[in-house]
Amino acid sequence: MGERAQMSLDAVVDAAAGSARSAAALPFYRLLAKHPRDPVSAFEEAGRQAGGQIVRLNMGPFRPYLVTHPDHVQHVLKTNQPNYVREGMFWDPLAPLIGGGILSDGENWRESRKILQPLFTVKYVDSLAERMADILVEQIDEVVRPGEPFDIVGGIAEIVQKTIVRLFFGDKISDEDIARLIPAYEVGVTATAIRLVLPFVPGYVPMPGDRAFRRSIRTIDDVIYPRVRAAREDPGDGLDVVSAIARARRDDVGPEGDRRIRDDMVGMHGASSETTSTALAWAWVMLDEHQEVAERIYEEIDRTVGDGPVRPSHLPELQYMRRFLTEVVRLYPSGWILPRRVLETDVIGGVTVKAGSTVVLSPYITHRLEEFWERPLEFDPERFAPGRERRHRWSYIPFSGGPHQCLGQHLFMIQAQFLLVSMLSRYRPVLHGSGPKRARLASTLRPGGRLQMTMVERSRA
Numbered sequence: 001m002g003e004r005a006q007m008s009l010d011a012v013v014d015a016a017a018g019s020a021r022s023a024a025a026l027p028f029y030r031l032l033a034k035h036p037r038d039p040v041s042a043f044e045e046a047g048r049q050a051g052g053q054i055v056r057l058n059m060g061p062f063r064p065y066l067v068t069h070p071d072h073v074q075h076v077l078k079t080n081q082p083n084y085v086r087e088g089m090f091w092d093p094l095a096p097l098i099g100g101g102i103l104s105d106g107e108n109w110r111e112s113r114k115i116l117q118p119l120f121t122v123k124y125v126d127s128l129a130e131r132m133a134d135i136l137v138e139q140i141d142e143v144v145r146p147g148e149p150f151d152i153v154g155g156i157a158e159i160v161q162k163t164i165v166r167l168f169f170g171d172k173i174s175d176e177d178i179a180r181l182i183p184a185y186e187v188g189v190t191a192t193a194i195r196l197v198l199p200f201v202p203g204y205v206p207m208p209g210d211r212a213f214r215r216s217i218r219t220i221d222d223v224i225y226p227r228v229r230a231a232r233e234d235p236g237d238g239l240d241v242v243s244a245i246a247r248a249r250r251d252d253v254g255p256e257g258d259r260r261i262r263d264d265m266v267g268m269h270g271a272s273s274e275t276t277s278t279a280l281a282w283a284w285v286m287l288d289e290h291q292e293v294a295e296r297i298y299e300e301i302d303r304t305v306g307d308g309p310v311r312p313s314h315l316p317e318l319q320y321m322r323r324f325l326t327e328v329v330r331l332y333p334s335g336w337i338l339p340r341r342v343l344e345t346d347v348i349g350g351v352t353v354k355a356g357s358t359v360v361l362s363p364y365i366t367h368r369l370e371e372f373w374e375r376p377l378e379f380d381p382e383r384f385a386p387g388r389e390r391r392h393r394w395s396y397i398p399f400s401g402g403p404h405q406c407l408g409q410h411l412f413m414i415q416a417q418f419l420l421v422s423m424l425s426r427y428r429p430v431l432h433g434s435g436p437k438r439a440r441l442a443s444t445l446r447p448g449g450r451l452q453m454t455m456v457e458r459s460r461a
């Protein structure tokens with residue numbers, strides 16, 4: 001029997017919820033068995049079979065609803081958002097790392113959001129832009145040795161993370177502490193990845209990676225708490241994020257106040273560095289796979305920036321680069337799944353979702369729905385050219401939407417443009433290894449395999 005037939009057999013009218021139907025069940029465990037080493041392909045296939053309908057992914061004891069149709073996404077993220085909280089099986093494993101601040105939900109999240117929102121307005125982020133451009137160039141010069149291959153995922157992550165830590169902590173953090181913090185964050189976000197695919201395994205059952213995860217938290221806390229205390233003693237008027245938060249939280253005294261700032265700093269690092277690094281790793285893969293796109297980018301950089309250093313005033317002119325990045329995060333949205341717990345039984349698009357269950361939104365799948373995207377699997381930045389494809393507002397959700405919408409969207413765009421232009425105005429990338437690159441499961445979807453790239457000095461005529 002085909003999977004679709006199986007699904008429709010499983011779908012029954014739920015009398016208790018009036019005319020609402022139960023969601024069809026999709027035997028996800030079979031897809032996992034079919035792609036044993038590649039849960040991302042299993043998930044992609046589930047998305048194709050669901051075709052925008054709400055389905056329950058049957059994983060044995062755990063059966064989350066997969067919600068991908070833009071109308072349904074809008075319902076969960078906006079229309080009835082308070083009913084869908086960011087907690088539950090997917091979030092719980094990360095809770096010891098991210099704590100109870102900006103990446104949580106409820107009252108604490110609301111308070112953090114109110115404090116952090118002013119730090120991410122276009123105006124405020126633009127005021128950091130000069131400094132960000134300088135920090136990035138420094139970091140690129142440290143990591144990139146022209147003519148020598150470097151690991152794309154690791155190398156780009158190093159540049160991005162160091163830049164973010166410098167922006168967040170200003171000169172309140174030493175190079176030695178940065179060198180301890182960054183690997184600890186890396187372990188923190190990767191060690192629990194296995195619990196994402198097996199979210200029904202309770203926290204008390206030991207899993208590979210648990211001890212490394214706990215060690216990483218100890219290191220992070222060892223580095224961050226003293227910085228937080230120092231910022232609270234003397235917040236000054238610095239633009240760095242920890243000082244700004246310390247000023248905003250000057251009334252939250254004692255260890256609890258320290259903890260709230262720590263949670264927001266760690267939450268923001270988690271939300272910003274892995275997502276940005278992953279998107280930028282894919283950017284290099286896309287440049288390599290689409291030479292005609294790369295040529296247009298080179299031409300735009302030559303025309304606007306030339307061989308001088310990129311400055312914030314160049315950014316508005318980098319129109320094609322923006323479309324390119326917008327398309328990169330469509331095809332490879334770093335936040336590929338957005339899980340929520342359902343508080344009260346609800347009906348979405350005629351289908352009942354039950355209280356206590358988990359709803360999984362997936363930008364990755366929504367961005368690939370044929371009904372809403374022309375040639376969805378093709379990489380084509382021009383689809384974002386003014387006046388081109390018209391689309392459903394909620395069919396493009398790389399930065400989520402509604403009250404939890406990403407705070408760092410503008411920061412990402414600026415950082416990504418600075419990084420790419422700084423590198424491409426001086427070098428041409430040569431990627432090693434051939435064939436299409438597959439997404440690999442981490443807390444975000446990184447390009448898989450050992451991807452290496454050599455930066456070759458440009459010859460200018």
Ligand code: HEM
Pocket residue numbers: 086102103113267268271272273275276279329333334335338339397398399400401403404405406407408409411412
């Ligand atoms: C390619 C880059 C990025 C992508 C794809 C991305 C994506 C997302 C997504 C999907 C969410 C929503 C999570 C949810 O609804 O559960 C989110 C939230 C968030 N992002 Fe980003 N993000 C990126 C970069 C950044 C950067 C650079 C920052 C800078 C600090 C940042 C800060 C945040 C914060 C603080 C939240 C939590 C907002 C809240 O729940 O109130 N992000 N991001």
